[in-house]
Amino acid sequence: MTKPIRKAILPVAGLGTRFLPATKAVPKEMLTIVDRPIIQYVVDEARAAGIEHIVFVTGRNKQVIEDHFDVAYELEDTLKARNKTAALDLLEKHRPIPGSTSFTRQQAPLGLGHAIWCARDIIGDEPFAILLPDVIIKSQVSCLKQMVDLYNGTGGNVLAVEEVPDDQTQNYGIVELAEKINENAAHISNMVEKPAPGTAPSNLMITGRYILQPQIFDLLSKQDTGAGGEIQLTDSMLKLMETQPFSSIKFEGRSFDCGSKAGFLSANIAFGLDDPKLASEILPFMREMLDQPEAAE
Template identity: 65%
Template sequence: MVKRVKTAVFPVAGLGTRFLPATKAMPKEMLTVVDRPLIQYAVDEAREAGITHFVFVTGRNKGVIEDHFDRQFELETTLESRGKTAALEALQKDLPSAGRTSFTRQQEPLGLGHAVWCARDIVGDEPFALLLPDMLFKSRRGVLKQMMEAYEEIGGNIIAVEEVPHQEVSSYGVVGRGEGSDAGFRITDMVEKPKPQDTPSNLIISGRYILQPEIFDLLADQPRGAGDEIQLTDAMQTLMHSQPFAGVKYEGQSFDCGSKVGFLTANVAYALDREDITDGFLTALGKLGLHTALIDGMKIAAE
């Protein structure tokens, strides 16, 4: 029987320089897709998958993330006194239970591998999920839930992957595919940003992981890699020598909200899913001069 995964780690210490000046005083993880912060979507995904402990690896000027996952009594009292019951219930539903959140600091920007290592004492000797909040997924079942189903069957380490055009692999970490189905196949190789002619596949690592605690020992001694940072992929490549890794080609659509185009696309996609604003949103787009055929296509996509 595999050990249950109860803890999720969220690296939220990044500076968000691609979204300056918006992120000068506000964490990029608090940027909203429609009306929910990116970090809330990631936490919602983890909760759906059965996670009960949420660990945030923060940096300076990230206190608003901690505040977001805390009660605000003045706001709650005001909503209650004004009879805004639905808004109050929505706020309370989003909150993790008392004592279920932990916050630790990554005091230097030394890369994703270092951010994960900073959570070692909180996670302890247990498997854990790792979710990068920049990556937002729109799917019937959450991506982490799909991964949990594979993990409960085969254990080990699990990585969510998706296909990209062959010529784009040099922008990503790529895995080699062995035997197994899309719901859980053996990973035979892991390469960071390969040239198209050298890539083992066109399946890229997509920002969701289930990892065994031995990764922490490797990260403690991991030399700096690309970008002079401690790379998680380098440590995973080493761990592959002693532990199995499996890939899950998830069902759903991804949005790289670390880029402006991905972030704006996510806002459009999620707005089209909202019954309370879809019609008004499409009307507003029409007033901007969007071609009628394009708007009709958006309506079909929303359905």
């Protein structure tokens, strides 16, 4: 019988240099998509999948993330005095219950694998999820929930994947598939980090959502460095694959890489159009901009 997925790690220690100067004083995870910070979308996805405890692996100058998920007494007292019940309800909806979040520091930028290893004592001896906060996923059913549903039937380790153009596979971690589990899921036989052009085993990239068994921590504890002189999560996953099964799921939904400016802007448009009032205001502007001669160049 598989152990349930109760905990999730969100590595949020990155510097966000691609968004300077905006991220000089504001963590990139707190940049907003419409009216919510990026990190809130990721937390909401985890909670929709039944995650009970979220571990944030932070770095310096990330205190505002912890504050975001805390009570803001002065703000809430002011809202109460002004009878702003809708705003109060919104704040309460997004506030985690006491004891359901933990924060630990990654004291040096040694890679994603090192960030995950920093949460080892909080996760303990149980399977867990990883959600990379640069990626938000727009879907009817939480991407992580889709993964948990697959995990409940297969056990082992599960990765979310999606198709990318063949000429872009060298930019991502790519999986090689074995036999199918169902229409959208399959066993994984190999993973290649940023394969050379023309050598990728498929066009399926790892999206930034993982379910892993706790034995990954033993592999990460060796602190072996890989590409870029960093401790790479993929390297330890490949070693874990030698003794444990890995599965992939082509999730229903669309991902947005909010670590890039184009992905960030695209996410704002996509989520903004979900609001009928906003859509009615911005669609005419978008059409006007597209009709300008410069847009066709």
